[in-house]
Amino acid sequence: MKIVVLTGAGISAESGIQTFRASDGLWENHRIEDVATPEGFMKNPNLVYQFYNERRRQLLSPGISPNPAHIALAELEKQGKHEVLVVTQNIDDLHERAGTQNIIHMHGELLLSRCEVSGITHEARQDVTEEDECPCCTPGARLRPHVVWFGEMPLEMERIYEALSDCDLFLSIGTSGNVYPAAGFVAEAKAYGARAVEINLEASMTATQFDEHIYGPAGTVLSEFLMTLP
Numbered sequence: 602m603k604i605v606v607l608t609g610a611g612i613s614a615e616s617g618i619q620t621f622r623a624s625d626g627l628w629e630n631h632r633i634e635d636v637a638t639p640e641g642f643m644k645n646p647n648l649v650y651q652f653y654n655e656r657r658r659q660l661l662s663p664g665i666s667p668n669p670a671h672i673a674l675a676e677l678e679k680q681g682k683h684e685v686l687v688v689t690q691n692i693d694d695l696h697e698r699a700g701t702q703n704i705i706h707m708h709g710e711l712l713l714s715r716c717e718v719s720g721i722t723h724e725a726r727q728d729v730t731e732e733d734e735c736p737c738c739t740p741g742a743r744l745r746p747h748v749v750w751f752g753e754m755p756l757e758m759e760r761i762y763e764a765l766s767d768c769d770l771f772l773s774i775g776t777s778g779n780v781y782p783a784a785g786f787v788a789e790a791k792a793y794g795a796r797a798v799e800i801n802l803e804a805s806m807t808a809t810q811f812d813e814h815i816y817g818p819a820g821t822v823l824s825e826f827l828m829t830l831p
Protein backbone atom coordinates (compact mmCIF):
# COMPACT_ATOMS: atom_id res chain seq x y z
CA MET A 602 0.00 0.00 0.00
CA LYS A 603 1.18 3.55 -0.69
CA ILE A 604 0.77 5.78 2.34
CA VAL A 605 1.20 9.55 2.61
CA VAL A 606 1.33 10.81 6.19
CA LEU A 607 0.88 14.54 6.81
CA THR A 608 2.08 15.59 10.24
CA GLY A 609 1.62 18.86 12.11
CA ALA A 610 2.61 20.37 15.43
CA GLY A 611 0.32 17.96 17.34
CA ILE A 612 2.63 15.00 16.69
CA SER A 613 5.46 16.76 18.51
CA ALA A 614 3.29 18.03 21.37
CA GLU A 615 3.89 14.93 23.49
CA SER A 616 7.63 15.48 23.02
CA GLY A 617 7.26 18.83 24.80
CA ILE A 618 7.19 21.15 21.79
CA GLN A 619 4.34 23.64 21.89
CA THR A 620 1.77 23.66 19.10
CA PHE A 621 1.00 26.91 17.30
CA ARG A 622 -2.64 27.51 17.92
CA ALA A 623 -3.10 26.08 21.43
CA SER A 624 -3.91 28.59 24.14
CA ASP A 625 -0.34 28.26 25.41
CA GLY A 626 1.00 28.25 21.84
CA LEU A 627 3.90 30.22 20.49
CA TRP A 628 1.74 32.75 18.76
CA GLU A 629 0.53 33.88 22.20
CA ASN A 630 3.78 35.73 22.80
CA HIS A 631 4.41 36.81 19.22
CA ARG A 632 2.18 38.15 16.48
CA ILE A 633 2.28 35.91 13.39
CA GLU A 634 3.08 38.92 11.25
CA ASP A 635 6.14 39.67 13.38
CA VAL A 636 7.82 36.26 13.34
CA ALA A 637 6.44 34.23 10.44
CA THR A 638 6.35 36.57 7.45
CA PRO A 639 9.09 37.96 5.20
CA GLU A 640 7.81 41.44 6.09
CA GLY A 641 8.31 40.74 9.82
CA PHE A 642 11.88 39.61 9.12
CA MET A 643 12.57 42.72 7.05
CA LYS A 644 11.16 44.99 9.76
CA ASN A 645 12.83 43.42 12.80
CA PRO A 646 15.34 40.69 11.90
CA ASN A 647 16.69 40.48 15.44
CA LEU A 648 13.31 39.53 16.86
CA VAL A 649 12.97 36.77 14.25
CA TYR A 650 16.52 35.46 14.82
CA GLN A 651 15.82 35.43 18.55
CA PHE A 652 12.49 33.63 18.08
CA TYR A 653 14.09 30.81 16.07
CA ASN A 654 17.20 30.71 18.26
CA GLU A 655 15.00 30.05 21.29
CA ARG A 656 13.08 27.31 19.47
CA ARG A 657 16.35 25.74 18.26
CA ARG A 658 17.81 25.75 21.77
CA GLN A 659 14.65 24.07 23.06
CA LEU A 660 14.72 21.45 20.27
CA LEU A 661 18.34 20.59 21.07
CA SER A 662 17.84 20.52 24.83
CA PRO A 663 18.26 17.14 26.54
CA GLY A 664 14.57 16.87 27.49
CA ILE A 665 13.30 16.77 23.90
CA SER A 666 13.11 13.43 22.10
CA PRO A 667 10.82 11.58 19.68
CA ASN A 668 7.63 10.18 21.21
CA PRO A 669 5.81 6.91 20.42
CA ALA A 670 4.00 8.50 17.45
CA HIS A 671 7.28 9.47 15.71
CA ILE A 672 8.64 6.01 16.50
CA ALA A 673 5.54 4.21 15.19
CA LEU A 674 5.84 6.00 11.83
CA ALA A 675 9.54 5.20 11.58
CA GLU A 676 8.82 1.54 12.31
CA LEU A 677 6.06 1.47 9.70
CA GLU A 678 8.58 2.62 7.09
CA LYS A 679 11.28 0.24 8.35
CA GLN A 680 8.96 -2.79 8.18
CA GLY A 681 8.94 -2.28 4.41
CA LYS A 682 5.44 -3.68 3.94
CA HIS A 683 4.15 -0.32 2.70
CA GLU A 684 5.61 2.58 0.75
CA VAL A 685 5.52 5.42 3.27
CA LEU A 686 6.16 9.13 2.67
CA VAL A 687 6.01 11.49 5.65
CA VAL A 688 5.21 15.08 4.68
CA THR A 689 5.73 17.19 7.76
CA GLN A 690 4.82 20.80 8.37
CA ASN A 691 7.09 20.69 11.41
CA ILE A 692 10.52 22.23 11.35
CA ASP A 693 11.84 20.01 14.16
CA ASP A 694 13.92 16.90 13.42
CA LEU A 695 12.02 14.43 15.62
CA HIS A 696 10.87 12.23 12.72
CA GLU A 697 14.51 11.82 11.63
CA ARG A 698 15.66 11.15 15.19
CA ALA A 699 13.03 8.38 15.37
CA GLY A 700 14.45 6.86 12.18
CA THR A 701 12.15 8.09 9.40
CA GLN A 702 14.07 8.43 6.14
CA ASN A 703 11.49 9.18 3.46
CA ILE A 704 10.45 12.65 4.58
CA ILE A 705 9.68 16.06 3.16
CA HIS A 706 9.87 19.14 5.40
CA MET A 707 7.44 21.31 3.47
CA HIS A 708 7.83 24.29 5.87
CA GLY A 709 11.60 24.00 6.19
CA GLU A 710 13.97 22.92 8.96
CA LEU A 711 15.01 24.64 12.15
CA LEU A 712 18.51 23.11 12.06
CA LEU A 713 19.34 24.75 8.73
CA SER A 714 19.90 28.36 7.79
CA ARG A 715 19.81 29.65 4.23
CA CYS A 716 21.91 32.19 2.35
CA GLU A 717 19.66 35.02 1.19
CA VAL A 718 21.66 35.38 -2.03
CA SER A 719 22.46 31.84 -3.21
CA GLY A 720 19.67 29.93 -1.45
CA ILE A 721 22.25 27.38 -0.26
CA THR A 722 21.44 25.86 3.12
CA HIS A 723 23.91 25.38 5.96
CA GLU A 724 23.70 23.39 9.15
CA ALA A 725 22.58 25.57 12.07
CA ARG A 726 22.88 23.95 15.48
CA GLN A 727 23.96 27.16 17.22
CA ASP A 728 22.28 30.55 17.45
CA VAL A 729 22.14 32.45 14.15
CA THR A 730 22.40 36.25 14.25
CA GLU A 731 22.33 39.13 11.81
CA GLU A 732 26.13 39.35 12.10
CA ASP A 733 26.63 35.78 10.81
CA GLU A 734 27.77 35.85 7.21
CA CYS A 735 27.07 33.16 4.69
CA PRO A 736 30.16 30.99 4.14
CA CYS A 737 29.20 30.13 0.57
CA CYS A 738 29.14 33.17 -1.70
CA THR A 739 28.92 36.94 -1.75
CA PRO A 740 30.85 38.48 1.15
CA GLY A 741 28.39 39.87 3.67
CA ALA A 742 25.39 37.90 2.44
CA ARG A 743 22.95 37.31 5.26
CA LEU A 744 21.71 33.97 6.59
CA ARG A 745 18.01 33.54 7.30
CA PRO A 746 16.12 30.72 8.99
CA HIS A 747 15.37 27.94 6.49
CA VAL A 748 11.64 28.09 7.19
CA VAL A 749 8.63 28.84 5.03
CA TRP A 750 6.77 31.94 6.16
CA PHE A 751 3.28 33.08 5.16
CA GLY A 752 3.23 34.21 1.54
CA GLU A 753 6.22 32.02 0.66
CA MET A 754 6.03 28.86 -1.42
CA PRO A 755 6.26 25.63 0.60
CA LEU A 756 9.03 23.22 -0.42
CA GLU A 757 8.90 20.22 -2.77
CA MET A 758 5.27 20.78 -3.75
CA GLU A 759 5.62 18.90 -7.03
CA ARG A 760 6.82 15.76 -5.28
CA ILE A 761 4.07 16.06 -2.67
CA TYR A 762 1.24 16.39 -5.20
CA GLU A 763 2.63 13.48 -7.17
CA ALA A 764 2.55 11.29 -4.05
CA LEU A 765 -0.95 12.49 -3.12
CA SER A 766 -2.24 11.55 -6.55
CA ASP A 767 -0.91 8.03 -6.19
CA CYS A 768 -1.55 7.02 -2.57
CA ASP A 769 -3.99 4.47 -1.16
CA LEU A 770 -4.06 5.92 2.34
CA PHE A 771 -3.76 9.57 3.40
CA LEU A 772 -3.14 9.87 7.11
CA SER A 773 -3.22 13.30 8.74
CA ILE A 774 -1.80 13.55 12.26
CA GLY A 775 -1.90 16.51 14.65
CA THR A 776 -2.63 19.37 12.31
CA SER A 777 -5.38 21.95 12.76
CA GLY A 778 -6.08 22.37 9.03
CA ASN A 779 -5.74 26.13 9.27
CA VAL A 780 -2.81 26.58 6.92
CA TYR A 781 -2.78 26.02 3.15
CA PRO A 782 -1.68 24.33 0.97
CA ALA A 783 -1.30 21.50 3.56
CA ALA A 784 -4.98 21.86 4.55
CA GLY A 785 -5.91 21.09 0.93
CA PHE A 786 -4.02 17.78 0.76
CA VAL A 787 -6.94 15.70 2.04
CA ALA A 788 -9.15 16.91 -0.83
CA GLU A 789 -6.37 16.19 -3.31
CA ALA A 790 -5.76 12.64 -2.04
CA LYS A 791 -9.51 11.92 -1.90
CA ALA A 792 -9.98 13.17 -5.46
CA TYR A 793 -7.57 10.42 -6.54
CA GLY A 794 -9.41 7.77 -4.54
CA ALA A 795 -7.37 7.52 -1.33
CA ARG A 796 -8.87 6.55 2.02
CA ALA A 797 -8.39 9.51 4.36
CA VAL A 798 -7.93 9.18 8.11
CA GLU A 799 -7.52 11.99 10.63
CA ILE A 800 -5.78 11.57 13.97
CA ASN A 801 -6.10 14.52 16.33
CA LEU A 802 -7.19 15.45 19.83
CA GLU A 803 -10.30 17.04 18.29
CA ALA A 804 -11.92 17.72 14.93
CA SER A 805 -9.69 19.84 12.70
CA MET A 806 -10.91 22.55 10.33
CA THR A 807 -11.00 19.99 7.52
CA ALA A 808 -12.43 17.09 9.54
CA THR A 809 -15.57 16.68 7.40
CA GLN A 810 -13.42 15.73 4.40
CA PHE A 811 -11.96 12.63 6.08
CA ASP A 812 -13.48 9.15 5.89
CA GLU A 813 -12.45 8.23 9.43
CA HIS A 814 -11.47 10.09 12.58
CA ILE A 815 -9.51 8.89 15.55
CA TYR A 816 -9.54 11.37 18.42
CA GLY A 817 -6.91 10.98 21.10
CA PRO A 818 -3.21 11.68 21.73
CA ALA A 819 -1.20 10.56 18.70
CA GLY A 820 1.39 8.89 20.94
CA THR A 821 -1.29 6.44 22.05
CA VAL A 822 -3.79 6.10 19.21
CA LEU A 823 -1.46 6.04 16.21
CA SER A 824 0.19 2.69 16.90
CA GLU A 825 -3.23 1.16 17.62
CA PHE A 826 -4.44 2.39 14.23
CA LEU A 827 -1.33 1.18 12.40
CA MET A 828 -1.90 -2.31 13.80
CA THR A 829 -5.21 -2.42 11.89
CA LEU A 830 -3.44 -2.01 8.52
CA PRO A 831 -3.19 -5.15 6.38
Ligand code: BJW
Nearest residue numbers: 609610611620621622690751752775776777780781802819
Ligand atom coordinates in the same frame (compact mmCIF):
# COMPACT_ATOMS: atom_id res chain seq x y z
C1 BJW B 1 -2.66 16.76 18.78
C2 BJW B 1 -1.96 16.54 19.94
C3 BJW B 1 -1.66 15.23 20.22
C4 BJW B 1 -2.24 18.61 19.83
N1 BJW B 1 -2.04 14.28 19.38
N2 BJW B 1 -3.04 15.81 17.96
C5 BJW B 1 -6.90 32.46 2.40
C6 BJW B 1 -7.38 31.20 2.06
C7 BJW B 1 -6.51 30.15 1.81
C8 BJW B 1 -5.13 30.31 1.89
C9 BJW B 1 -4.66 31.56 2.22
C10 BJW B 1 -5.53 32.60 2.47
N3 BJW B 1 -4.77 33.70 2.78
C11 BJW B 1 -3.46 33.35 2.75
C12 BJW B 1 -3.39 32.05 2.40
C13 BJW B 1 -2.16 31.26 2.26
C14 BJW B 1 -1.47 30.99 3.58
C15 BJW B 1 -2.49 30.43 4.57
O1 BJW B 1 -2.78 29.25 4.61
N4 BJW B 1 -3.01 31.27 5.46
C16 BJW B 1 -4.02 30.81 6.41
C17 BJW B 1 -3.74 31.44 7.75
C18 BJW B 1 -5.39 31.11 5.84
N5 BJW B 1 -0.44 30.02 3.31
C19 BJW B 1 0.77 30.38 2.90
O2 BJW B 1 1.10 31.54 2.79
C20 BJW B 1 1.69 29.26 2.53
N6 BJW B 1 2.22 29.49 1.24
C21 BJW B 1 1.46 29.50 0.16
O3 BJW B 1 0.23 29.40 0.18
O4 BJW B 1 2.19 29.61 -0.99
C22 BJW B 1 1.52 29.99 -2.18
C23 BJW B 1 1.70 31.47 -2.26
C24 BJW B 1 2.94 31.94 -2.63
C25 BJW B 1 3.11 33.31 -2.74
C26 BJW B 1 2.04 34.16 -2.45
C27 BJW B 1 0.82 33.64 -2.03
C28 BJW B 1 0.66 32.29 -1.93
C29 BJW B 1 2.87 29.18 3.48
C30 BJW B 1 2.44 28.73 4.84
C31 BJW B 1 3.65 28.73 5.76
C32 BJW B 1 3.25 28.32 7.18
N7 BJW B 1 4.38 28.52 8.03
C33 BJW B 1 4.27 28.14 9.44
C34 BJW B 1 5.58 28.61 10.14
C35 BJW B 1 6.74 27.70 9.72
C36 BJW B 1 7.98 27.98 10.46
C37 BJW B 1 7.81 27.84 11.94
O5 BJW B 1 7.51 26.75 12.44
O6 BJW B 1 8.01 28.84 12.60
O7 BJW B 1 4.13 26.74 9.58
S1 BJW B 1 2.82 28.79 10.25
C38 BJW B 1 2.54 27.39 11.27
O8 BJW B 1 1.29 26.75 10.91
C39 BJW B 1 3.66 26.39 10.91
C40 BJW B 1 2.90 25.11 10.90
O9 BJW B 1 3.63 24.15 10.13
C41 BJW B 1 1.59 25.48 10.30
C42 BJW B 1 0.47 24.50 10.57
O10 BJW B 1 0.20 24.39 11.93
P1 BJW B 1 -0.20 22.99 12.54
O11 BJW B 1 0.91 22.05 12.40
O12 BJW B 1 -1.51 22.56 12.00
O13 BJW B 1 -0.29 23.34 14.10
P2 BJW B 1 -1.51 23.90 14.96
O14 BJW B 1 -0.96 24.39 16.24
O15 BJW B 1 -2.36 24.81 14.20
O16 BJW B 1 -2.39 22.60 15.26
C43 BJW B 1 -1.95 21.55 16.09
C44 BJW B 1 -2.98 20.46 16.05
O17 BJW B 1 -2.50 19.34 16.76
C45 BJW B 1 -4.33 20.87 16.69
O18 BJW B 1 -5.37 20.50 15.82
C46 BJW B 1 -4.38 20.03 17.97
O19 BJW B 1 -5.70 19.61 18.31
C47 BJW B 1 -3.53 18.83 17.59
N8 BJW B 1 -2.88 18.19 18.70
N9 BJW B 1 -1.74 17.79 20.57
C48 BJW B 1 -2.76 14.62 18.27
N10 BJW B 1 -1.00 14.92 21.36
